[in-house]
Amino acid sequence: MSRAFPDHPFLTGAWEPWPMEGEVRDLVVEGELPADLGGTLYRNGPNQQYAPRDGYHPFSGDGMIHAFKIEDGRCHYRNRWVRTPRFNLEREAGEALFSGFGNPMANDPRTKGVAGGPSNTNVIWHAGRLLSLVEGGLPPVELDPETLETIGIYDFEGELTRPMDPAVAEFMGAKLKDGRAAGIFTAHPKIDPATGEMLGFAYSVFAPYLTYIVVSADGRITRNEDIEVPFPAMVHDFITTEEHVIFPLFPATMRVERAAKGESVLKWEPELGTKVGVMPRDGSSADVVWLDADPGFVFHPMNAHTSGRKITAEMAQFVTFPLDEAPPGGNPATLTRWHIDLDARTVRYEQLDDAEVEFPRLDERRTGLPYRYGFCAGSGDALRGMPDLLRYDLQTGRSDKHHLAEGSASSEPVFVPRSADAPEGDGFLLSVVYRGAGRSSDLVVLDAQNLADAPLATVKLPHRVPAGFHGNWRPA
Numbered sequence: 001m002s003r004a005f006p007d008h009p010f011l012t013g014a015w016e017p018w019p020m021e022g023e024v025r026d027l028v029v030e031g032e033l034p035a036d037l038g039g040t041l042y043r044n045g046p047n048q049q050y051a052p053r054d055g056y057h058p059f060s061g062d063g064m065i066h067a068f069k070i071e072d073g074r075c076h077y078r079n080r081w082v083r084t085p086r087f088n089l090e091r092e093a094g095e096a097l098f099s100g101f102g103n104p105m106a107n108d109p110r111t112k113g114v115a116g117g118p119s120n121t122n123v124i125w126h127a128g129r130l131l132s133l134v135e136g137g138l139p140p141v142e143l144d145p146e147t148l149e150t151i152g153i154y155d156f157e158g159e160l161t162r163p164m165d166p167a168v169a170e171f172m173g174a175k176l177k178d179g180r181a182a183g184i185f186t187a188h189p190k191i192d193p194a195t196g197e198m199l200g201f202a203y204s205v206f207a208p209y210l211t212y213i214v215v216s217a218d219g220r221i222t223r224n225e226d227i228e229v230p231f232p233a234m235v236h237d238f239i240t241t242e243e244h245v246i247f248p249l250f251p252a253t254m255r256v257e258r259a260a261k262g263e264s265v266l267k268w269e270p271e272l273g274t275k276v277g278v279m280p281r282d283g284s285s286a287d288v289v290w291l292d293a294d295p296g297f298v299f300h301p302m303n304a305h306t307s308g309r310k311i312t313a314e315m316a317q318f319v320t321f322p323l324d325e326a327p328p329g330g331n332p333a334t335l336t337r338w339h340i341d342l343d344a345r346t347v348r349y350e351q352l353d354d355a356e357v358e359f360p361r362l363d364e365r366r367t368g369l370p371y372r373y374g375f376c377a378g379s380g381d382a383l384r385g386m387p388d389l390l391r392y393d394l395q396t397g398r399s400d401k402h403h404l405a406e407g408s409a410s411s412e413p414v415f416v417p418r419s420a421d422a423p424e425g426d427g428f429l430l431s432v433v434y435r436g437a438g439r440s441s442d443l444v445v446l447d448a449q450n451l452a453d454a455p456l457a458t459v460k461l462p463h464r465v466p467a468g469f470h471g472n473w474r475p476a
């Protein structure tokens with residue numbers, strides 16, 4: 001018999017795990033799904049299988065994929081947990097065996113030799129494969145794009161050569177069944193719209209700390225470039241342009257020595273400031289220029305582009321590390337533009353708006369290029385719920401807002417172009433919305449150019465999709 005989930009802010013309300021896997025054909029649609037919208041929206045997020053044995057943080061929850069397949073004005077839904085080695089072991093045992101905080105010291109002895117990473121952060125479609133991603137502890141997991149069944153760990157056919165030290169992997173419980181250490185790959189790769197390449201990286205608390213990784217359009221790893229860093233830090237995301245790869249290194253440092261003292265390896269050290277590593281796309285570690293910037297923290301950049309010797313980037317930027325105690329006045333993330341001057345060697349922050357935003361996205365056909373429109377979930381934070389979806393016009397500075405019904409919480413908006421050659425921003429904005437009142441969820445489809453208007457379509461689910469992280473669209 002399974003234990004009930006404890007009363008925990010990340011295991012109740014919008015975050016309460018959904019215990020079932022299944023399929024719903026022909027969901028009820030209010031309004032009309034656009035005839036030119038065909039494909040599948042996949043979304044990943046933490047959905048803990050068993051009540052945690054110690055504490056809990058959603059970064060450690062088991063990943064569940066929710067898929068909305070839209071065709072001919074109809075929508076079909078399916079959801080399935082990602083079968084990680086940890087998920088399978090715990091299901092066999094009928095209880096949580098791994099720490100809910102990701103602390104290997106708190107794992108049950110039965111976990112020895114089993115990779116403990118969840119796969120809960122993002123789900124992407126690249127080179128004909130659907131991959132569930134997490135930034136540490138487990139390589140990508142390949143899923144069947146129709147059934148969501150787990151095909152298995154996918155390490156780019158053995159080319160993901162940035163494993164942890166095997167002894168460390170053993171200690172961390174990050175060894176795969178065949179004895180190899182688990183490789184590492186970011187949950188936030190960028191797909192170059194011109195070349196189809198997937199640019200990514202791996203970071204770790206152990207040397208080499210940071211590695212730049214390039215995956216070709218046909219899914220082969222073509223580069224593994226270890227990057228020498230000023231200090232080891234948590235690197236959740238990065239930015240790329242047509243010319244540059246940019247590694248923002250915030251002073252959320254990760255030092256393994258702390259573990260020996262029984263402390264968390266992660267610590268906020270604002271006195272170090274932010275270091276911004278800029279590398280030419282075809283450069284190597286020796287070509288990286290590290291620029292000094294003020295402290296601050298970003299989980300998610302929106303986009304960036306290079307113009308001559310200047311780089312401009314837009315970020316959802318926090319004042320301080322959001323996992324630390326917030327300063328008086330709070331710690332909102334706001335849309336902030338970075339002005340990087342490679343000649344003057346400076347980075348200047350410019351807050352563009354005072355709305356609290358997260359999960360910035362764009363029309364990804366403009367990834368790394370000059371662009372005009374960005375989209376965010378907004379006017380709140382992930383825990384309290386974000387009642388709005390926002391569109392920023394970065395040319396005019398104007399923002400448009402779609403305010404959801406009372407008691408609703410938006411999630412990451414995903415932009416889908418109306419057609420492959422539609423102008424930038426002409427298309428649809430999709431977001432899975434939690435309705436607190438009915439403890440159910442809807443998939444909301446907005447006209448991305450008329451965001452404030454009533455949704456084009458609201459796809460009604462009979463159950464709730466818990467608050468989650470990231471997802472992507474796979475065109476039909």
Ligand SMILES: [Fe+2]
Pocket residue numbers: 121187188236299300469470
């Ligand atoms: Fe993220």
